[in-house]
Amino acid sequence: GENVEQHPSTLSVQEGDSAVIKCTYSDSASNYFPWYKQELGKRPQLIIDIRSNVGEKKDQRIAVTLNKTAKHFSLHITETQPEDSAVYFCAASNNFGNEKLTFGTGTRLTIIP
Amino acid sequence: EPEVTQTPSHQVTQMGQEVILRCVPISNHLYFYWYRQILGQKVEFLVSFYNNEISEKSEIFDDQFSVERPDGSNFTLKIRSTKLEDSAMYFCASSALVISDEQFFGPGTRLTVL
Numbered sequence: 001g002e003n004v005e006q007h008p009s010t011l012s013v014q015e016g017d018s019a020v021i022k023c024t025y026s027d028s029a030s031n032y033f034p035w036y037k038q039e040l041g042k043r044p045q046l047i048i049d050i051r052s053n054v055g056e057k058k059d060q061r062i063a064v065t066l067n068k069t070a071k072h073f074s075l076h077i078t079e080t081q082p083e084d085s086a087v088y089f090c091a092a093s094n095n096f097g098n099e100k101l102t103f104g105t106g107t108r109l110t111i112i113p
Numbered sequence: 114e115p116e117v118t119q120t121p122s123h124q125v126t127q128m129g130q131e132v133i134l135r136c137v138p139i140s141n142h143l144y145f146y147w148y149r150q151i152l153g154q155k156v157e158f159l160v161s162f163y164n165n166e167i168s169e170k171s172e173i174f175d176d177q178f179s180v181e182r183p184d185g186s187n188f189t190l191k192i193r194s195t196k197l198e199d200s201a202m203y204f205c206a207s208s209a210l211v212i213s214d215e216q217f218f219g220p221g222t223r224l225t226v227l
Contacts, residue, residue: 032214036156043204043218044156051214089156100146100158100169101216 002027004092006104013080014112021107023090024072030092033066033073034101038087047088048075077109085111115139117219119205125225126195134190134222136205145188146206146216147180149173156204162188195226 003026013019025033034049050057050064050073057064061080066073077084087108091101118137126132138145147159160170160180167180179191188207192199205219 034215036218043220045218046215049214091156100161100171101148101156102158103156105155 002030002092002102004090004102004104006090006107008107009105010108010110012110012112015080015082017080019075019077019080019084019109019111021075021088021090021109022072023074023092023104024070025092025102026071027092027094028068028071029094030102031095032093033064034091034093035062035064035075036089036091036103038089038106040086044089080111082111082113085109117205117207117217119203119219119222121222122220123223123225125227128197128226129194132192132195132224134192134203134205134224136188136190136219137186138188138205138207139209139217140186142207142209142217144168144208144216145180145182146208147190148204148206148218149201150204150221151201159190159203192224195224197226200224200226 006023031052035047036044037047038044048062048064050066061078063076087106089106090104093099093101120135145162148156150156158171160174161168177193181189202221202223204221206216208216
């Protein structure tokens with residue numbers, strides 16, 4: 001089955017700087033890669049996703065890149081703000097999200113004011 | 114904006130007891146899921162449900178677990194005889210066929226088994 005690795009497990013970034021979180025996946029059939037943000041005690045919320053037919057996607061300060069050959073994808077947050085502090089999970093799925101999501105182990109991002 | 118809802122928010126039970134966790138998916142969604150998250154760990158897939166039947170289940174989803182869609186709105190997860198290791202946050206999620214790839218998560222039910 002699919003295995004998703006995520007690094008780093010913790011990341012501290014000065015406010016205004018950029019943060020990068022990286023994930024690798026094992027199943028070449030995976031074609032959908034969402035990123036979820038989870039604040040303490042809250043539900044995971046989708047912040048951005050990418051399909052395998054696209055190499056990069058951007059939404060304001062957040063971008064995701066995908067390298068299918070290397071089977072890795074990354075989340076980039078620019079101009080970080082204190083409210084970006086949370087745990088971020090990457091995930092992978094077949095069938096464009098209508099199959100199970102396999103999650104990475106999470107990255108605790110702390111923005112230092 | 115429509116949301117997935119779950120009840121109860123927190124359930125405390127004794128080991129060996131049965132629990133039923135309830136979810137109301139977003140109304141036009143067709144795929145339903147249960148995930149669990151042990152404290153401080155990643156979210157893990159339990160089961161997916163489509164067209165009134167289980168479409169996939171993980172190795173965690175053993176004979177102690179069952180799911181049901183008893184009516185047009187509710188989606189339930191039953192644990193027949195709870196174990197200490199079942200203590201976790203249980204998330205329900207739903208997604209729409211074709212319209213969007215996104216799985217929308219509910220707020221979760223924190224299950225504590227004593």
